[in-house]
Amino acid sequence: MLPNHNTFFDELKKRSTLINDYILDERFISCFHPEDVRWAVTAYVRYGGKRLRPAILMFSCGAVGGDEKIAIPAAAAVEIFHTWTLVHDDIIDRDPLRRGQTTVHQHYHDRSLKDEDGLRLSPEEAQHYGVSVAILTGDIQHGWGISMMAELSTRFGVNPEVTLDLINELDTRVLNTLVEGEVLDIQFAHRDIETLTPEIIEDMLCKKTGALYEFCGRAGAIIGVGTRDDPRVDAVAQFTAKCGTAFQLQDDILGIIGKEESLGKPIGSDLREGKRTLVIYYAYHNANDRDKNRITSVLGNQSASDEDITKTISLLRDLGGIDNVAMRAKTMIEEACSLLDDIPASHYRDLLYQWADFLIQREF
Amino acid sequence: MLPNHNTFFDELKKRSTLINDYILDERFISCFHPEDVRWAVTAYVRYGGKRLRPAILMFSCGAVGGDEKIAIPAAAAVEIFHTWTLVHDDIIDRDPLRRGQTTVHQHYHDRSLKDEDGLRLSPEEAQHYGVSVAILTGDIQHGWGISMMAELSTRFGVNPEVTLDLINELDTRVLNTLVEGEVLDIQFAHRDIETLTPEIIEDMLCKKTGALYEFCGRAGAIIGVGTRDDPRVDAVAQFTAKCGTAFQLQDDILGIIGKEESLGKPIGSDLREGKRTLVIYYAYHNANDRDKNRITSVLGNQSASDEDITKTISLLRDLGGIDNVAMRAKTMIEEACSLLDDIPASHYRDLLYQWADFLIQREF
Numbered sequence: 001m002l003p004n005h006n007t008f009f010d011e012l013k014k015r016s017t018l019i020n021d022y023i024l025d026e027r028f029i030s031c032f033h034p035e036d037v038r039w040a041v042t043a044y045v046r047y048g049g050k051r052l053r054p055a056i057l058m059f060s061c062g063a064v065g066g067d068e069k070i071a072i073p074a075a076a077a078v079e080i081f082h083t084w085t086l087v088h089d090d091i092i093d094r095d096p097l098r099r100g101q102t103t104v105h106q107h108y109h110d111r112s113l114k115d116e117d118g119l120r121l122s123p124e125e126a127q128h129y130g131v132s133v134a135i136l137t138g139d140i141q142h143g144w145g146i147s148m149m150a151e152l153s154t155r156f157g158v159n160p161e162v163t164l165d166l167i168n169e170l171d172t173r174v175l176n177t178l179v180e181g182e183v184l185d186i187q188f189a190h191r192d193i194e195t196l197t198p199e200i201i202e203d204m205l206c207k208k209t210g211a212l213y214e215f216c217g218r219a220g221a222i223i224g225v226g227t228r229d230d231p232r233v234d235a236v237a238q239f240t241a242k243c244g245t246a247f248q249l250q251d252d253i254l255g256i257i258g259k260e261e262s263l264g265k266p267i268g269s270d271l272r273e274g275k276r277t278l279v280i281y282y283a284y285h286n287a288n289d290r291d292k293n294r295i296t297s298v299l300g301n302q303s304a305s306d307e308d309i310t311k312t313i314s315l316l317r318d319l320g321g322i323d324n325v326a327m328r329a330k331t332m333i334e335e336a337c338s339l340l341d342d343i344p345a346s347h348y349r350d351l352l353y354q355w356a357d358f359l360i361q362r363e364f
Numbered sequence: 365m366l367p368n369h370n371t372f373f374d375e376l377k378k379r380s381t382l383i384n385d386y387i388l389d390e391r392f393i394s395c396f397h398p399e400d401v402r403w404a405v406t407a408y409v410r411y412g413g414k415r416l417r418p419a420i421l422m423f424s425c426g427a428v429g430g431d432e433k434i435a436i437p438a439a440a441a442v443e444i445f446h447t448w449t450l451v452h453d454d455i456i457d458r459d460p461l462r463r464g465q466t467t468v469h470q471h472y473h474d475r476s477l478k479d480e481d482g483l484r485l486s487p488e489e490a491q492h493y494g495v496s497v498a499i500l501t502g503d504i505q506h507g508w509g510i511s512m513m514a515e516l517s518t519r520f521g522v523n524p525e526v527t528l529d530l531i532n533e534l535d536t537r538v539l540n541t542l543v544e545g546e547v548l549d550i551q552f553a554h555r556d557i558e559t560l561t562p563e564i565i566e567d568m569l570c571k572k573t574g575a576l577y578e579f580c581g582r583a584g585a586i587i588g589v590g591t592r593d594d595p596r597v598d599a600v601a602q603f604t605a606k607c608g609t610a611f612q613l614q615d616d617i618l619g620i621i622g623k624e625e626s627l628g629k630p631i632g633s634d635l636r637e638g639k640r641t642l643v644i645y646y647a648y649h650n651a652n653d654r655d656k657n658r659i660t661s662v663l664g665n666q667s668a669s670d671e672d673i674t675k676t677i678s679l680l681r682d683l684g685g686i687d688n689v690a691m692r693a694k695t696m697i698e699e700a701c702s703l704l705d706d707i708p709a710s711h712y713r714d715l716l717y718q719w720a721d722f723l724i725q726r727e728f
Contacts, residue, residue, distance in 0.1 A: 031536055032540060033540065033544045034547060034548075037544075088500070088503060091496075092496040092499065092500075119554065131455075132456040135452050135455060135499060135502075136452070136456075136546065138503075139503075139506065139539070139543065140539060140543055142503065142507075143535035143539040144535070146510055146531065146532075146535045147535050150528045150529075150531055153524075153528055154532070160524035160527075160528050161517070161524050163524075163528060164517055164518065164524050164527060164528065167510065167511075167514055168510075168514040170507075171506075171507035171511050172507055172508065172511040173395070175503070175504060175507040176395050176396060176397065176504060176507075179500050179503065179504055180401075182500065183398060183401065184398075186496070
């Protein structure tokens with residue numbers, strides 16, 4: 001396996017175009033009323049994003065010998081499914097920015113303060129109005145994603161029983177796992193770091209991020225071979241699950257040492273929010289009492305100064321938090337890649353390997 | 365057609381038991397983690413409710429000659445679909461009570477203020493926490509409802525293409541119509557009554573409530589005959605749509621003159637919220653300038669006194685608001701019933717007629 005990022009990004013770009021065209025088709029968009037809801041349901045898609053999940057689903061389909069074009073509705077569905085969870089998570093996390101632009105709830109909050117919609121609400125009412133519209137936007141996107149999945153059969157010839165199986169898996173097992181991961185993440189932020197272990201943090205990451213990537217691998221492979229009962233399906237699904245979790249580890253590293261423009265949010269956000277990432281765990285584990293106090297005085301402290309944040313980032317690095325997690329991500333990717341040993345060599349398998357390689361090298 | 369409410373309620377009770385058993389089955393419940401989310405996803409079902417939507421779906425299946433038992437997953441799915449919209453609407457409407465008991469967001473708000481979950485949050489944080497858990501609860505229920513629909517084929521033998529068609533309709537057309545109705549309802553509350561007409565109010569009601577009832581009739585009939593392309597499907601769907609809208613008209617009347625224990629919320633809530641119901645429209649239309657001022661001084665005024673509310677209710681009645689809407693509901697029900705003329709007489713058709721009859725006579 002020779003890492004070749006140019007190939008990977010060229011191929012990623014091609015899938016991204018296919019998926020955007022499918023998502024933004026007039027037969028979907030014309031269903032959304034009134035007009036401002038129509039803006040909201042496609043906003044995050046238009047904000048950008050790499051479409052990694054759809055691409056991985058399509059590559060997984062190709063890697064087991066399937067025609068990746070048939071998997072387009074499932075790939076687009078996963079992107080929209082991911083999008084509605086972002087819209088609702090942004091309300092829960094009270095994030096004003098997503099991909100460097102205004103989140104849905106913030107957008108409607110801002111509009112309703114002005115006279116644009118003839119509302120001119122008080123600050124408290126504007127906040128509630130923004131949340132209300134964002135809840136409904138995510139709900140509509142949720143339904144939209146499922147309807148895209150249905151098109152696997154109604155427009156792309158996939159066996160209807162396979163499609164129903166995928167819809168069922170996405171809307172129960174995957175959804176429940178994602179929500180459980182999200183709830184654990186919120187609860188951990190209120191917990192003493194001493195009570196956490198690398199295993200329970202990784203389990204949370206696997207649920208929060210790995211589960212949807214696992215579905216991408218599984219769905220792509222099932223569409224490719226036409227059934228769930230094939231050893232290649234599990235191999236690919238376990239590969240994408242492990243890579244998805246490693247992706248989140250790298251995300252947690254970048255959440256601490258990344259630059260503001262690539263993060264799309266202010267430096268130190270994760271620290272001020274009090275996120276119990278594996279970086280924090282390892283650094284804390286290696287710290288003496290004085291350093292432990294320095295870490296806990298900043299973690300979850302919304303009013304920590306920029307200087308405190310800069311010092312804490314250095315400290316986390318000095319204590320080996322970053323290196324330990326980077327090593328763990330690397331090991332996870334190696335384990336993941338070995339799972340593809342029995343999948344015949346192909347351009348698609350190479351693309352999956354290149355994705356894995358990108359995950360631990362990326363800086364954005 | 366002889367109205368026979370005893371028969372109707374006996375038959376409704378039987379369906380209610382079937383649906384509750386299906387919904388509360390361990391194979392679903394065991395999927396929900398953590399445990400407090402498990403409480404939340406079934407709370408409104410356990411609070412009560414008449415299960416009218418599921419029963420109507422099953423009667424519609426029987427009325428076209430189908431086996432209503434096969435329609436159970438769709439009937440349960442509609443109930444859970446309705447439930448998640450209630451959980452999210454209660455956040456949006458800031459309602460503390462549903463069916464006389466604590467709403468999901470209010471429940472978690474109240475808990476987090478105390479020490480029960482080890483949180484003990486500030487009032488503002490508790491409010492946000494309650495909303496966050498309720499958003500996720502509704503999201504899980506949304507997925508759950510769709511997975512129930514999938515069981516039409518995976519456990520009850522319905523053609524998978526028919527099931528996919530129903531899932532697609534529920535999660536795009538019906539969902540979009542419901543949300544549009546909800547958004548219009550919110551927007552109307554900020555509008556001058558003079559700018560509204562009976563037609564646009566009825567259109568909003570038809571979207572907000574008629575659409576899901578229309579789906580109940582259509583889905584039941586499609587499952588019963590095995591295809592969408594049968595004139596009986598449209599006849600039953602139009603019947604249930606009209607009855608659903610009449611149901612909402614009666615709900616608006618009861619929202620003004622109903623008793624607190626049957627409403628499950630304080631008397632005058634709809635007036636204080638400023639809801640632009642048809643009752644308000646007709647009364648306002650018949651009012652002189654002095655009475656118009658009396659109405660508008662109370663409508664949407666959260667701090668209106670109980671005495672103001674009592675006087676306004678009398679005024680709305682004296683101005684013919686109640687009688688006009690009751691007459692409109694009666695006409696709508698008559699139009700609806702004539703749509704079933706070409707459906708062969710049967711026990712099931714009688715039950716649909718009895719439901720229609722109940723809608724305009726009910727006091728709860």
